[in-house]
Amino acid sequence: MKNRLSIEAYVEGVLAGNRLLLSRAITLIESQLPSDRVLAQLVLEQLLPHTGSAIRIGITGVPGVGKSTFIEAFGKELTATGKKLAVLAIDPTSQRSKGSIMGDKTRMEELSHDPLAYIRPSPSGGSLGGVANKTRETMLLCEAAGFEIIVIETVGVGQSETVVKGMVDFFLLLMLAGAGDELQGIKKGIMEMADAVVITKADGANQAAAQRAVAEYQNAFHLFPSHENGWLPPVLTCSAVEKKGLSEIWSQITLFDSQAKAGGFHLKNRQQQNLEWMHTLIRQTLEERFYHHPQIREKLHDIERLVQNEKWLPLRAATFLLDLFRQ
Amino acid sequence: MKNRLSIEAYVEGVLAGNRLLLSRAITLIESQLPSDRVLAQLVLEQLLPHTGSAIRIGITGVPGVGKSTFIEAFGKELTATGKKLAVLAIDPTSQRSKGSIMGDKTRMEELSHDPLAYIRPSPSGGSLGGVANKTRETMLLCEAAGFEIIVIETVGVGQSETVVKGMVDFFLLLMLAGAGDELQGIKKGIMEMADAVVITKADGANQAAAQRAVAEYQNAFHLFPSHENGWLPPVLTCSAVEKKGLSEIWSQITLFDSQAKAGGFHLKNRQQQNLEWMHTLIRQTLEERFYHHPQIREKLHDIERLVQNEKWLPLRAATFLLDLFRQ
Numbered sequence: 001m002k003n004r005l006s007i008e009a010y011v012e013g014v015l016a017g018n019r020l021l022l023s024r025a026i027t028l029i030e031s032q033l034p035s036d037r038v039l040a041q042l043v044l045e046q047l048l049p050h051t052g053s054a055i056r057i058g059i060t061g062v063p064g065v066g067k068s069t070f071i072e073a074f075g076k077e078l079t080a081t082g083k084k085l086a087v088l089a090i091d092p093t094s095q096r097s098k099g100s101i102m103g104d105k106t107r108m109e110e111l112s113h114d115p116l117a118y119i120r121p122s123p124s125g126g127s128l129g130g131v132a133n134k135t136r137e138t139m140l141l142c143e144a145a146g147f148e149i150i151v152i153e154t155v156g157v158g159q160s161e162t163v164v165k166g167m168v169d170f171f172l173l174l175m176l177a178g179a180g181d182e183l184q185g186i187k188k189g190i191m192e193m194a195d196a197v198v199i200t201k202a203d204g205a206n207q208a209a210a211q212r213a214v215a216e217y218q219n220a221f222h223l224f225p226s227h228e229n230g231w232l233p234p235v236l237t238c239s240a241v242e243k244k245g246l247s248e249i250w251s252q253i254t255l256f257d258s259q260a261k262a263g264g265f266h267l268k269n270r271q272q273q274n275l276e277w278m279h280t281l282i283r284q285t286l287e288e289r290f291y292h293h294p295q296i297r298e299k300l301h302d303i304e305r306l307v308q309n310e311k312w313l314p315l316r317a318a319t320f321l322l323d324l325f326r327q
Numbered sequence: 328m329k330n331r332l333s334i335e336a337y338v339e340g341v342l343a344g345n346r347l348l349l350s351r352a353i354t355l356i357e358s359q360l361p362s363d364r365v366l367a368q369l370v371l372e373q374l375l376p377h378t379g380s381a382i383r384i385g386i387t388g389v390p391g392v393g394k395s396t397f398i399e400a401f402g403k404e405l406t407a408t409g410k411k412l413a414v415l416a417i418d419p420t421s422q423r424s425k426g427s428i429m430g431d432k433t434r435m436e437e438l439s440h441d442p443l444a445y446i447r448p449s450p451s452g453g454s455l456g457g458v459a460n461k462t463r464e465t466m467l468l469c470e471a472a473g474f475e476i477i478v479i480e481t482v483g484v485g486q487s488e489t490v491v492k493g494m495v496d497f498f499l500l501l502m503l504a505g506a507g508d509e510l511q512g513i514k515k516g517i518m519e520m521a522d523a524v525v526i527t528k529a530d531g532a533n534q535a536a537a538q539r540a541v542a543e544y545q546n547a548f549h550l551f552p553s554h555e556n557g558w559l560p561p562v563l564t565c566s567a568v569e570k571k572g573l574s575e576i577w578s579q580i581t582l583f584d585s586q587a588k589a590g591g592f593h594l595k596n597r598q599q600q601n602l603e604w605m606h607t608l609i610r611q612t613l614e615e616r617f618y619h620h621p622q623i624r625e626k627l628h629d630i631e632r633l634v635q636n637e638k639w640l641p642l643r644a645a646t647f648l649l650d651l652f653r654q
Contacts, residue, residue, distance in 0.1 A: 041640065045643065048637060048638075048640065136641075270637075271635040274634045274637065275631055275635055275641075277641040278641040282645045282648060282649060283614060285645065286617055286649075304605070307602055308598040310597075310601065313368065314605040314608055315368065315460065315605075318609045318612065321609060
């Protein structure tokens, strides 16, 4: 990377809350160059003691639910009270399709011009794990830069919610009121991860349907195993257009946060998240080393053919390749 | 293992359909002794050309749905037409709790005395992957022994369904008719794996509720992405007590099977399953080698503490341990 700064320049700039240096530090973190990776880790380690105090909120929902509109309205509600807010994203599709979230800051135009808000699109390229690791480290930089609330947005499809759930304190699921098919559009596993459900676009002709959806979701949550810390996820409504319901959502998040801190769940959860993240990185690296090994790359295709055609048992093939890798 | 036989004795015994030798070959496969593992692989490889022609059916459902009762009634229906049926199980809980499935053959008492049926409880011990590998290999032995239908039973919770789905041709989900909460008891991901849903205990006072459940599930399936081979999963009812609905289920399975074979999906699916199984075994072995490495075992606990307490970043810890492992 050109114009690379010293460790001290990044550290001091981020700690001073300098936007330009924060952005450059994030760019450093996102760099694929090995020398940049080393520098990035040194910067992060110096900043680590200054991280961790923000409330980390994950937000997900299917395309069309109005995530950007919600985050813009919710973010403005928070900055209006003087809170500093950073909005990050994990979007594994950002390279593949134009339907990516936050590819375009103009979707949150008001918030992007707010001096108390900082919006950073999803890093692109690489595996979901790689993208997520960069977002996780970016979150730490934003905390060191003084942001008190971190919102991490993701799409409501695929594996990215699990990854976001693994790095936030509070996971918010946005849903649309529909015609009886509320539970269909999103994977049920995501419902079980949610610390709250918000029915968006609860305005005008949608209000009655939104109230019905609230009742349905409340019923559904009673059937789920209860949350480890005793929290029963509330089901709320909001209208980003009419600015309704936003402060209630924030009240629930702060209530959750104070209960989680008082009961020890907050610390336990953060520790667990750190550990799981380490093990995820280990697993990913072990697999990368294996599948990128020259001997494996050379033989894999032939062995796969033998297995596909039932000439070799999967166990024999796995054993053969693992022996090759070990040598 | 005492009284180990020669490769030829196992191979010839299994091919002759000798029950005693089949059981001893399965015991060999389930053995943890490395020398037995080697012998087991040699036996399997000789039998491999004689495997693959059975219809492989996975059956799951939450505890209480009546899996054993269903399999007993369904199995008797099949053996009555002269079909040879083997019933296997994957039960990752079999060591931990007494609520294990098939721990006790007496739960399928009639079927277990049927000369055309062979029932083998879940292997116990080890990881889900280890248990599943043994069941997978046992399935091959049963096919070589002439069984035309293999039923693999599992519990409707956790990861075991994914594993069973990965080794069968047809995946049957058993459900109970309930009071509007039909979709709640089982993870939605399992619904999406199902090739058919059967509402059990559709008799007496339950019949009306069962018919309502059929309509609900049929609606739900229309909302799912369609099956790769164009199959729309039917929703059926049955009563094991009254022996109703069993032949319709078998008709649907044979219809699916003939369509899948004609359209090429059957072969493609089997090939894909073999490949995925190989990669699963590779991943599991890589992780085992890592976590059982003496240096990792010695240091892991301390490093985990550093990560938990945010002294070290997960990436630094992962890198440190991976470097240690590589040396």
